[in-house]
Structure formats: structure tokens, C-alpha cells
Amino acid sequence: MTKHDKLLTKMRTNPRDWRIESLQSIATRYGIEWRTLGGSHVVFSKSGVDFDLSVPAKRPIKPIYIRLFLEMIDKVNNHD
Numbered sequence: 001m002t003k004h005d006k007l008l009t010k011m012r013t014n015p016r017d018w019r020i021e022s023l024q025s026i027a028t029r030y031g032i033e034w035r036t037l038g039g040s041h042v043v044f045s046k047s048g049v050d051f052d053l054s055v056p057a058k059r060p061i062k063p064i065y066i067r068l069f070l071e072m073i074d075k076v077n078n079h080d
Helices: 003-013 020-029 063-079
Strands: 033-036 041-045 053-056
Touching: 003 020, 003 063, 020 033, 020 041, 020 063, 053 063
Parallel strands: none
Antiparallel strands: 033 041, 041 053
């Protein structure tokens, strides 16, 4: 099991108290693009996934954003 797989397992178990850097690292591993537009949010996007996810970069990230991020990861895994 890779480092990113372990992080995803931890996110699924406990969607609280995550930092934006962890999401960016996992997104890069799964080929999900992320960008900041000079504001306080990071936007995650991937072709083939029917939504973009805008996550506030403040810490800690609310659990709803973690659940949506995991949904995006699952869609990427099912699409490949």
C-alpha cells in the first residue's frame, strides 16, 4: 500500500482535520489538476469527472469537502 493509499484510507475513516497540502499531493498522484486563483480556495478538476471541486484552503478543511474529494477520487478510479 502506497503512502497516498494510506492517506485515502485515513480520510475515509476520519474526514476531519485535513490540510490542503494532503489533498494536493493525492490529487497530483491521481492526475487531478489543481489551481489557485489568487484567492482562498483551491480548485480540483479532472476531465471525465462531471464536477470541479473548490475547497477553502484554510485549516482544517470541513468534512464535506473531504467527502466530495473522495468522491472525485472514486470517479477517477472508476473511469480508468
